[in-house]
Amino acid sequence: RVKEKWAATRAKLPPTRLALQHFDATYGVQLGPLWPSVRVAMLSERKYGALLNNFSYDAVQADLQAQGCRDFISNRVEEEEEEEAQPHLEQKSEVEAQESSNDVSMKMFDGQQMNLSPNIKCLVFPRGDVTRFKSARPDTHGLLSYYLMDAASVLPCLALDVQEGHSVLDLCAAPGGKTLSLLQTQTIRFLCVNDMSVSRTRRLRKVLHSYVPKQFLTDENLRVTSFDGTKWGEIETNTFDRVLVDAPCTTDRHSLMEDDNNIFNKIRVGERRRLPQLQLDLLLAGIQAACPGGEILYSTCTLSQNQNQGVVEQAVCLARENHGIHLQAVSLRPLIRMFRNTFHFAPDLHLGEMVIPHLAANFGPIYMCKLKRLS
Ligand code: SAM
Numbered sequence: 001r002v003k004e005k006w007a008a009t010r011a012k013l014p015p016t017r018l019a020l021q022h023f024d025a026t027y028g029v030q031l032g033p034l035w036p037s038v039r040v041a042m043l044s045e046r047k048y049g050a051l052l053n054n055f056s057y058d059a060v061q062a063d064l065q066a067q068g069c070r071d072f073i074s075n076r077v078e079e080e081e082e083e084e085a086q087p088h089l090e091q092k093s094e095v096e097a098q099e100s101s102n103d104v105s106m107k108m109f110d111g112q113q114m115n116l117s118p119n120i121k122c123l124v125f126p127r128g129d130v131t132r133f134k135s136a137r138p139d140t141h142g143l144l145s146y147y148l149m150d151a152a153s154v155l156p157c158l159a160l161d162v163q164e165g166h167s168v169l170d171l172c173a174a175p176g177g178k179t180l181s182l183l184q185t186q187t188i189r190f191l192c193v194n195d196m197s198v199s200r201t202r203r204l205r206k207v208l209h210s211y212v213p214k215q216f217l218t219d220e221n222l223r224v225t226s227f228d229g230t231k232w233g234e235i236e237t238n239t240f241d242r243v244l245v246d247a248p249c250t251t252d253r254h255s256l257m258e259d260d261n262n263i264f265n266k267i268r269v270g271e272r273r274r275l276p277q278l279q280l281d282l283l284l285a286g287i288q289a290a291c292p293g294g295e296i297l298y299s300t301c302t303l304s305q306n307q308n309q310g311v312v313e314q315a316v317c318l319a320r321e322n323h324g325i326h327l328q329a330v331s332l333r334p335l336i337r338m339f340r341n342t343f344h345f346a347p348d349l350h351l352g353e354m355v356i357p358h359l360a361a362n363f364g365p366i367y368m369c370k371l372k373r374l375s
Pocket of ligand 1 (some may be wrong): 022155171172173174175176177178179194195196197227228229230246247248249
């Protein structure tokens with residue numbers, strides 16, 4: 001009886017507190033001495049970037065620059081500049097990176113040039129400046145001139161390295177920030193955007209119509225679907241030049257800040273525990289959807305090793321064992337060297353790269369890992 005009374009009167013912890021407890025337990029170990037600083041940043045106001053919309057008739061870049069913003073992509077650190085500025089910097093060589101990988105088949109592949117689309121522009125306020133952007137207003141054609149998003153979310157789109165004439169699948173696309181970034185390249189021959197949630201797909205369509213002129217949204221250019229991405233292998237295999245798998249995850253920042261729709265809510269424990277399996281199934285489907293020689297970019301907005309490197313490692317093994325598909329991880333080191341003045345990156349990840357939140361550059365977390373299909 002006494003126990004019953006306790007159970008009825010004991011204050012329940014809100015999901016945000018449960019998330020913090022969980023992260024303290026897991027990330028305290030995973031990130032070690034980095035965790036206290038990342039924790040403070042994640043509990044503070046996040047920073048946004050303004051992805052410029054090339055389809056809009058309003059030229060807002062000059063206005064935003066006058067407010068103190070800069071395009072972090074064109075203002076990247078060039079290789080020689082960086083060597084001069086950071087002569088002491090210790091980067092793992094590719095060979096070391098290979099050796100520290102658990103699986104021999106996961107050797108880092110660094111043999112290709114990273115081509116950054118000159119058409120993707122994302123403006124951010126300087127380090128330490130948390131000024132908020134105003135909402136974008138429609139131009140004379142009703143199109144919005146910029147889209148506000150975590151600037152680190154643009155990195156997976158840059159890393160995907162979409163080239164002229166490519167066909168691209170965005171498997172988990174809603175609400176559409178990364179889809180819009182990919183469309184800015186203006187090089188995609190055919191883009192397939194999918195999200196299993198019907199309501200979120202509706203939001204995605206709305207975003208597309210607010211940013212992209214109708215003539216670019218034809219059936220020949222674009223397909224919007226609402227399928228279960230894990231079943232994509234039953235629909236299409238060996239098809240796309242590039243596949244983005246921006247998987248559902250514990251959305252760490254949201255889980256720490258918002259009690260609504262929080263995956264740490266007690267009633268969602270089962271859903272949360274099933275996340276790594278869902279992520280694995282989505283990544284495997286994305287791998288099968290890519291054509292041989294094609295590239296797959298896996299990304300999340302969690303710091304969790306189980307949802308990041310753990311998923312990629314398993315997917316590479318299962319793709320080989322169950323489907324005879326051989327993959328190689330592509331090094332994203334060139335990318336992080338270019339953008340180290342804008343973002344903080346986790347040091348020494350053996351597979352993929354991760355933007356970690358920092359008070360002076362409060363973007364992320366964003367994990368990304370690129371795989372190339374060899375067969
Ligand atoms: N890429 C989006 C963007 O940049 O705006 C964010 C994607 S969000 C991280 C993950 C998405 O995966 C959610 O919109 C969710 O509805 C979708 N999703 C969850 N399970 C899915 C499944 N089985 N197949 C396809 N999409 C799924």
